[in-house]
Amino acid sequence: MTAAREETARRFSWRWAAACLVLAGLSSWASPATTAPAEPPSRQQVQSAAERVRADPNLPGSKTEKTLRFKDQDKKPEDKKKDRDGLGWLKDLVTRISEGARLLVWALGALALAWLVVGIRRWVKVRAGGGRHRMAPLPSHIGSLDIRPESLPDDVGAEVASLWQRGQRRPALSLLYRGALSRLVHLHAVPIRNASTEGECVALSEGRLAPMSLEFFARLVAAWQLAAYGGRLPPTAGVLALCAEFDARLGAPAGPAKAAP
Structure with missing residues (x-):
């Protein structure tokens, strides 16, 4: 812009100087040799002189210059902002989606935290319940x-054999099964409950009894079930064998301390 203005001022100076020269020449040409006052040139004379100046090849002519400008340079900041905001709806959409995603992440984090707290509470409750269950x-x-130890004889096997031989077969088998359950609960800590069935008692004993003791208890349960549910009595030899092995397979209860002789 500065260079264009300087060029325009220079050309205007050339034209003004040329016009002054023309006017001076006309004045000297039109004025007589006498001392009479000079008359001003007419309008036609001025126009003719100006045409001769414009036709002079030695004087710079007029040029038309065009300046190329970017469209955005002529715009005001407000217009540029409006152009940039032509896709404002898209920017708003992206902003809303990002805000929604952030809220969703926070919501998921809160749910995960709540789930973790509930899980920890349940775990603590289960652990506490397990401790209470064990106690x-x-x-x-x-x-x-x-199956209370005080309701049973000290030598269960001998008492069962005595009852069997006296013909009290069902009471003998009942006492044998009661004594076995009492030993499992009080000596081997088998988690048998009030409603446990014969099969459940055998299953609960797995891992608590040695293999031979577990096999012995399974035979004892079979003899009891045969009489209690099948209406048949097991062979005498089998019952007496169970009586003889009772303490060896299931352990003898801790009796009261005896005074030294």
Whole structure:
């Protein structure tokens, strides 16, 4: 812009100087040799002189210059902002989506935290419940059978054999099964409960008894089930064998301390 203005001023100076020269020449040409005052040139004379100046090849002519400008340079900042905001709806959409995604992430984080808290509470409750379960009182009866140690004889096997030989077969088998359950609960800590069935008692004993003791208890349960549910009595030899192995397979109860002789 500065260079264009300087060029225009220079050309205007040339034209002004040329016009002055023309006017001076006309004045000297029109004025007589006498001392009479000079008359001003007419309008036609001025126009003719100006045409001769414009036709002079030695004087710079007029040129038309065009300046190329970028469209954005002529615009005001407000117009440029409007052009940039032509896709404002897209920017708003992206902004809303990002805000929604951020809210969704926070919501998922809150849900995960709540789920973690609930899981920890359940785990603590289960652990506490397991501790209470382990410390719960031992059952005194399995079904209708009394398994308290004080309700049983010290030598279960000998008492069962005596009852069997006296012909009291079902009471003998009942005492044998009661004594076995009492040993499992109080000596081997088998988690038998009041409503546990014969099959459940055998399954709960797995891992608590040695293999030979587990096999012995399974035979004892089979003899009891045969009489209780099958209406048949097991062979005498089998019952007496169970009586003889009872303490060896299931352990003898801790009796009261005896005074030294």
